[in-house]
Amino acid sequence: MPIFTAGVFLLSGLAIAVPIALHLLRRRQPQPILFGAVRFMRDALAKSRRSRRLTQGLTLLLRCLTLLLLAVGFSQPQVPNASFLPAGSRRLLLVLDASATMQAVAGEQSLFERSRRWCGELLDGLEAGDAAGLLVADDAGEGAVLLPVTDVETLRPLLQEASCGFGAVDVPARVLALLRGDGASLERFELHLFSDFQRGSWPEGSVAELQSELRRRGATVFLNGAAASGLLSDAGVVKVTLTPEALVGGGPYSCAYELCHTPNYAGSLTVRLEGGGREQDQLTAILPGAELSERLTGQADLADGGEFTGRVVIDGDSYALNDSRHYSLARLGNRRALVVNGSGDERDGFFLTRALRPAGVAFSYVMPETKDWAGLMNTSDLSPYAMVLVCNPPEMPSSVVSSLRRYVESGGQLVLFPGGQGGLKAEALRELCGLGAEGLSVSDTGMLEERPLRVTTEASWGELPSRLSRMASPPWPLVVRRRLVLKAGETGAFLRFEGTDGGEFMLRRALGAGEVLVCAVSANRDWSDLPLTPFYFVLMQELSRHGAGYRHRPLETVVGGELALACRGDISSVTALKGQEPSGRTVELPCAAAARGGLLVVRGFRTPGIFRVELPGGESRQVAVNLPDSESRLELWPPESLTGTLFTEVPSFWSADESELRRQSSQASRMRPLSPWLLLAAFALSMAEVLYANVRSRRQGQPRLLGRLLREGGGVA
Numbered sequence: 158m159p160i161f162t163a164g165v166f167l168l169s170g171l172a173i174a175v176p177i178a179l180h181l182l183r184r185r186q187p188q189p190i191l192f193g194a195v196r197f198m199r200d201a202l203a204k205s206r207r208s209r210r211l212t213q214g215l216t217l218l219l220r221c222l223t224l225l226l227l228a229v230g231f232s233q234p235q236v237p238n239a240s241f242l243p244a245g246s247r248r249l250l251l252v253l254d255a256s257a258t259m260q261a262v263a264g265e266q267s268l269f270e271r272s273r274r275w276c277g278e279l280l281d282g283l284e285a286g287d288a289a290g291l292l293v294a295d296d297a298g299e300g301a302v303l304l305p306v307t308d309v310e311t312l313r314p315l316l317q318e319a320s321c322g323f324g325a326v327d328v329p330a331r332v333l334a335l336l337r338g339d340g341a342s343l344e345r346f347e348l349h350l351f352s353d354f355q356r357g358s359w360p361e362g363s364v365a366e367l368q369s370e371l372r373r374r375g376a377t378v379f380l381n382g383a384a385a386s387g388l389l390s391d392a393g394v395v396k397v398t399l400t401p402e403a404l405v406g407g408g409p410y411s412c413a414y415e416l417c418h419t420p421n422y423a424g425s426l427t428v429r430l431e432g433g434g435r436e437q438d439q440l441t442a443i444l445p446g447a448e449l450s451e452r453l454t455g456q457a458d459l460a461d462g463g464e465f466t467g468r469v470v471i472d473g474d475s476y477a478l479n480d481s482r483h484y485s486l487a488r489l490g491n492r493r494a495l496v497v498n499g500s501g502d503e504r505d506g507f508f509l510t511r512a513l514r515p516a517g518v519a520f521s522y523v524m525p526e527t528k529d530w531a532g533l534m535n536t537s538d539l540s541p542y543a544m545v546l547v548c549n550p551p552e553m554p555s556s557v558v559s560s561l562r563r564y565v566e567s568g569g570q571l572v573l574f575p576g577g578q579g580g581l582k583a584e585a586l587r588e589l590c591g592l593g594a595e596g597l598s599v600s601d602t603g604m605l606e607e608r609p610l611r612v613t614t615e616a617s618w619g620e621l622p623s624r625l626s627r628m629a630s631p632p633w634p635l636v637v638r639r640r641l642v643l644k645a646g647e648t649g650a651f652l653r654f655e656g657t658d659g660g661e662f663m664l665r666r667a668l669g670a671g672e673v674l675v676c677a678v679s680a681n682r683d684w685s686d687l688p689l690t691p692f693y694f695v696l697m698q699e700l701s702r703h704g705a706g707y708r709h710r711p712l713e714t715v716v717g718g719e720l721a722l723a724c725r726g727d728i729s730s731v732t733a734l735k736g737q738e739p740s741g742r743t744v745e746l747p748c749a750a751a752a753r754g755g756l757l758v759v760r761g762f763r764t765p766g767i768f769r770v771e772l773p774g775g776e777s778r779q780v781a782v783n784l785p786d787s788e789s790r791l792e793l794w795p796p797e798s799l800t801g802t803l804f805t806e807v808p809s810f811w812s813a814d815e816s817e818l819r820r821q822s823s824q825a826s827r828m829r830p831l832s833p834w835l836l837l838a839a840f841a842l843s844m845a846e847v848l849y850a851n852v853r854s855r856r857q858g859q860p861r862l863l864g865r866l867l868r869e870g871g872g873v874a
Contacts, residue, residue: 212850219846223839230835246286247347248305250340251276251312253319254352254383255295256326257716257788261353261389261476268383269321272351275381275818276316279349280309282822290340291315294331296324296717297763304340323478323764324717325785328352329363336370345375353384354794357787364803371807378809380799381818384791392418392426392444393479395789397469400452400624403487403706404465405522407457410486414469416448417479417790432467433458442471457486464488464712464779466767479789483767483781485712492543492705494523495536499550500578501529506548508688509574509680512697522701533557539564544704548680549576553585562589566669570704573673574680575601575641581675590666590673597664598644610637611655612662612692622651624699633692635662639684640677671707674700710756713781716765716788721756725774728757739766746770 253276259269266274280289289309293300301315328350336343348371352358371378396415404410412430422444429439430453437455457465465488470481494513498505506527514521523543528536530550534557539545545564550573565571571589575581583599590597611632614622625631632655643661651665651674666673678685687693714720724731728750734757736746746761762768762782770778783789794803796811812818 216846216850219842219849223842223846226835226839226842230839234835246288246307247283248343248345249279249283249287249289249347249349250292250305250332250343251279251289251349252292252294252328252332252351253300253316254326254328254350254358255293255300255319255321256328256355256358257296257321257323257478257784258353258355258358258476258791259321259383260323260478261384261391261791263384263389263475267321268353272381272383273316273319275351275383275815276349277313278815279818279822280312282819283309292332292335293319294326294328295320296322296326298331302335302339304343305346322716323784323788324715325787326358327360327363328358329360329367333363333367333370336374343374346377347379348376349379349381351381351383353791354380354382354799355787356792356794357785357790359794359803361803368804368806376807378804378807379812379818379821380796380804380809381812382796382799384793389475389791390419390422391474391476391479391791392416392422392471393476393789393791394428394469394471394482395479395786397482397484399484399486401486401702401706402711403489403709404457405489405491405702405705407465407488409454409456410465411452411454412469412484413452414450414482416442416444416450416471418444418448419791422474426472428453429470430455430467431470433465437467457488463777466779466781476791478765478784479791481765482783483713483765485767485779485781487706487709487712489705489709491521491524492708493541494525494544494546494701494704495533495539495542496525496527497530497533497545497547497550498527499530499548499576499580502549503527504681505576506546506680508682508693509546509548509697512688512694513701515694522698522705539569540567542569543708544570544572544701546572546574546680548574549578550580551578552580552582553589555588558585558589562591562668565589565671565673568670568708570671570700570707571673572700573675574678575676575684576679576681577683581641586675591668592666596645598642600642602640602642604639607636607638610635610659612652613655614652621699621703625695628695628699629692633690635678635690635692636686637678637684641675643675643677712778713783714762715783715785716762717785718762719758719760720762720780721751721758722770722772722778722780723755724757724772725755725776728755728773731757731773734759735771736761737769738764739768740764 253269253272255269259272260267262268263271276291283289286307287309288305288307289312290305291301291303291312293302293315301319303312303315306312332348332350393416394414395417398413400411400413410432414428416428425441425443427439428442428450430437432455438453440451440453442450453469455467465486466484468481468483473480496506496510496513510525510527513523513525526542533547539560545561547561561571573581573586579601581599583594583597586599587593587597611634613632614626643664645661645664652662654660654662654677661675661677663674663676666675678687680688682688710721710723712720731748731750734746734748736744738744744761744763746759748757748759750756751758757772759770762780765782765784768780768782770780772778796813800809800811810821812821
C-alpha cells in the first residue's frame with residue numbers, strides 16, 4: 158500500500174471535473190440542413206460524427222489522466238517492495254526525550270537507557286549512504302544536537318554520553334526550534350521520537366505546531382514508546398503543605414500531603430514525615446482511595462540554627478523521583494508587633510497586648526511594642542514589625558494610609574480595630590485596600606442595647622480558619638453593644654456574624670505580599686465583651702502566629718525554576734552565588750537583583766533535594782528543590798491518541814518494543830519514491846494530448862458532390 162507524504166495534494170485530483178464539465182457543455186446539437194434526398198450523404202454524416210466523438214473522447218481521457226497523475230505525483234507517494242525504482246538514501250533525525258520521567262525503571266533498565274539502546278539498534282540497521290542526526294532534549298538545553306550526517310558512527314559517542322535530567326521538557330517545541338534553526342533545509346526525512354510520551358512533555362499545542370511543520374517538509378514520524386501500556390506501576394507525592402509556613406524559634410508543626418498513582422497501581426504504602434534527620438511521624442495509605450491525607454505532625458528541634466529541613470517520603474517503586482517531596486521551614490526569632498493606641502489611652506490596646514504575650518508565658522510568637530498615634534505618624538519605617546495593630550484611630554490622613562499600604566504590600570500584616578474616635582471611615586479603608594464603592598461598604602451602628610451574636614468561620618480562607626476551629630469549635634458567642642457593619646464585595650471574609658445580614662466580623666484583603674484585616678468591634682470592652690472571651694486569646698495567638706511567618710520568603714522551588722532570597726547590603730553587582738547540591742558537589746548558581754525589595758533571584762537548581770546557597774555577607778539558606786508538577790505524575794498519552802489524535806496529518810507509526818521498531822524501520826527502508834515517474838508520465842500524456850488534438854483538428858475539404866449540391870441550392874432534411 159503506498160504512503161502519501163503530502164496527501165493533501167490528492168484533493169487536487171478533483172480538477173478532472175473541469176475538462177469533463179467543459180466537454181459536456183460544448184457538445185454540439187444537430188442542426189437540420191435542407192438538402193436533397195441523397196442516400197449516401199446520410200452515411201457520410203454518420204461517419205463524420207463517429208470520428209468527432211472518438212477524437213473528443215480520447216482528448217478528454219488524456220486530459221483527465223494528466224490531471225490525476227499530477228495530483229498523485231505532488232502528493233509524494235512512496236511504495237514498498239518496488240525494486241524497479243531507485244532506492245535513494247534515508248535521512249533520519251533521532252530525538253531522545255531526556256525529561257525527568259524517563260528515569261522511571263521498566264524491568265532492569267530505565268526508560269532513558271532503553272530508548273538509548275533502541276537508537277543504537279536503529280543505527281545498526283542503516284546502510285551506506287544513509288544519514289542520521291541526533292537531538293537529546295533535556296531540561297537545561299545542553300543535550301547533544303547533530304543534524305543528519307552520513308558518518309553515523311559519530312553519533313554513538315554522543316549517545317553514550319547522553320544523560321537524563323530532572324526537569325520538564327517541551328519536546329515538540331525543542332524539535333521545532335531545531336527545524337526552524339539549523340535544520341531549515343531538512344526535508345523528506347524520518348523523525349524517530351524516543352519517549353515515554355508524558356502529557357507534560359507533549360502538550361497538544363506544541364504537537365500541532367510541530368505537525369504542521371513536518372507536513373510542509375514531507376516528513377514521516379515514528380513514535381517509539383519507551384513505556385508501553387501497563388509497563389509502569391507508580392505512586393508518588395505531588396504536594397506537601399506545611400503548617401506553619403515558618404517556625405518561630407522551633408516547636409510543633411504539621412503537614413498535609415497529596416498522592417498520585419497510575420491507573421494500574423493498587424495496594425497499601427507507608428507515608429513517613431522526616432525532619433531534622435529523623436522520622437517524625439508515619440501512617441499507612443491505601444490506594445486508590447487515600448490520595449489526600451490526614452495530617453502528619455512533628456516537633457522541630459531547637460538545638461541547631463538555620464532552617465529546619467526534611468521530606469515526606471513513601472515506599473519505593475518504579476519511579477523513584479516522585480517518592481519524596483522535600484521541604485525547608487525558615488526559623489524566625491521572636492518578631493516585633495506594633496500596637497498603636499489611637500486615642501493615647503492605654504485602654505485601647507491593653508487587652509490586645511495581654512493576648513499577644515500572656516503574663517506568665519515564656520514563649521510567644523511576637524513581642525508587642527506600644528505607641529500612640531503620634532508615634533505611628535513619626536515612624537518612617539514599619540518593616541521591622543511582623544504585625545501592626547491599630548486600635549481606635551482618629552481620622553486617617555492620606556500620608557498615614559499610604560505608609561500603611563506600602564507596609565502591607567511589602568509583606569506586612571495590618572489589623573485595624575474601630576473605636577470611639579470613628580477613624581475607620583469607608584473612604585480610608587477603600588483607599589487602603591485598593592477597593593471601590595462596590596467592593597466595600599462601612600456603617601457604624603452607634604451604641605445599642607446588648608445583643609447576643611455568634612461568630613463563625615469562612616472556610617474558604619486557607620488554613621487559619623481550620624486552626625481556629627480545632628482550638629475552639631465555632632460558632633463563638635459574643636455580646637455586642639456597637640459594631641461596624643462591614644459588607645464586602647470581592648474581598649474575602651475571614652470571620653462572619655451568623656445570619657444573612659450579619660456582615661463580616663473580620664474581613665481580610667490580600668494586598669501585594671501582605672494583608673489587611675478589619676475587625677467590626679473594638680479591641681477593648683467598649684463595644685463588646687470580646688476581650689473577656691477565650692476566643693479572643695485564641696484569635697490573637699493564631700493571628701500573631703500567622704503574621705510572624707508572613708514576612709519570610711518561601712524556601713522552596715522546582716528543578717529549573719527560580720527563587721527570590723532576601724539579602725543584606727548592596728547586591729546590584731552580584732551575578733552568581735555558590736551553592737552545594739544534595740550530593741555535596743559545589744556549583745555556581747546564576748542570579749540577578751530583583752527590581753525592588755532587596756532580593757536576589759537565584760536560578761540553576763538542576764537536581765531535587767536540599768540545596769545550601771551561600772549569600773553575600775556570610776549568610777546561607779537551605780532551599781528545598783522538588784520536581785516540577787508535570788514531572789511528578791506519570792500521565793502518558795496512549796498509543797491510540799498519539800496516532801489517532803495528535804499525529805493525524807503526517808504519516809505516523811507506533812512501536813512499543815524493539816521488534817516492532819525493526820519492522821517499522823525495515824518497512825521504511827523498502828519504500829521507494831514514485832513522484833518523479835508520475836510527474837514524467839503526466840508530462841508525456843500532456844504532450845501526447847497536444848499532438849493528437851492538433852493532428853485531428855486539421856481542416857478537411859468537403860466532398861465534391863456535397864459541395865456541388867450546396868452551391869446549386871439543394872438540401873436534405
